[in-house]
Amino acid sequence: MLRKIASFTINHDTLTPGLYISRVDGDCVTYDLRCKWPNRGDFLPQAALHTIEHLVATFVRSSDMSDQVVYFGPMGCRTGFYLIMRDAVTHQQTLDLVKAAFTFAAAFEGEIPGAKQIECGNYLEHDLPGAKAEAAAYARVLENCTVDKMTYPA
Numbered sequence: 001m002l003r004k005i006a007s008f009t010i011n012h013d014t015l016t017p018g019l020y021i022s023r024v025d026g027d028c029v030t031y032d033l034r035c036k037w038p039n040r041g042d043f044l045p046q047a048a049l050h051t052i053e054h055l056v057a058t059f060v061r062s063s064d065m066s067d068q069v070v071y072f073g074p075m076g077c078r079t080g081f082y083l084i085m086r087d088a089v090t091h092q093q094t095l096d097l098v099k100a101a102f103t104f105a106a107a108f109e110g111e112i113p114g115a116k117q118i119e120c121g122n123y124l125e126h127d128l129p130g131a132k133a134e135a136a137a138y139a140r141v142l143e144n145c146t147v148d149k150m151t152y153p154a
Contacts, residue, residue: 012038014153017080017141019098021150027087028070031094032152035138036079043078048130050074050122051112055105055131056081058113065089065097091147099142105135 006023020032036042044052057072060083070084085094108128117123 007032010152011154016153017138019095019142019145019150020152021091022082022152024087029085029087029089029091029094031083031085031098031150032080033083033098033138034080035134035141038077038079044074044080044134045127045130046078047125047127048134049078051115051126051128051131052105052135053081054112054114054120054126055108055135056101059101059104060097063097063100065093091150095142095145095147095150099139099145102135102139102142106132106139108132108135 015034015038017034017036020034022030022032024030035044053072053074060066060069060072063069065085068086068089070086072081072083074081083094083098089097108131112126112128114120115123115126
């Protein structure tokens with residue numbers, strides 16, 4: 001019998017855009033970077049989501065905390081991303097890193113990192129202007145985020 005995974009126990013009807021501590025597994029903390037309201041029909045467009053993935057993954061893996069980054073990638077539902085960090089990084093440091101990463105993505109100019117055919121399995125599906133707009137929108141959400149607000153709503 002399949003067990004219900006933790007992320008499926010969160011009430012998506014009450015989940016708002018924000019940054020949440022999703023789970024802690026040993027020395028790894030999974031963060032839910034929720035960019036969009038679930039189930040409201042407004043999802044991250046695939047090409048923009050793909051570009052944000054490249055920009056933010058490159059940013060966090062180039063940061064001072066790069067050795068503490070385990071994973072950054074999109075949610076299949078296209079409402080956000082997951083960031084997995086080692087627990088040596090505080091929640092505040094992670095919040096600051098995510099704010100900086102999305103500010104970076106919102107202002108990015110130039111060639112998308114890792115977007116050449118030899119580097120990417122779907123190199124034709126990128127949208128830098130769309131990614132910048134979505135990253136800017138999420139950066140605005142993060143302006144009001146604090147560590148004490150990083151728990152899922154009841």
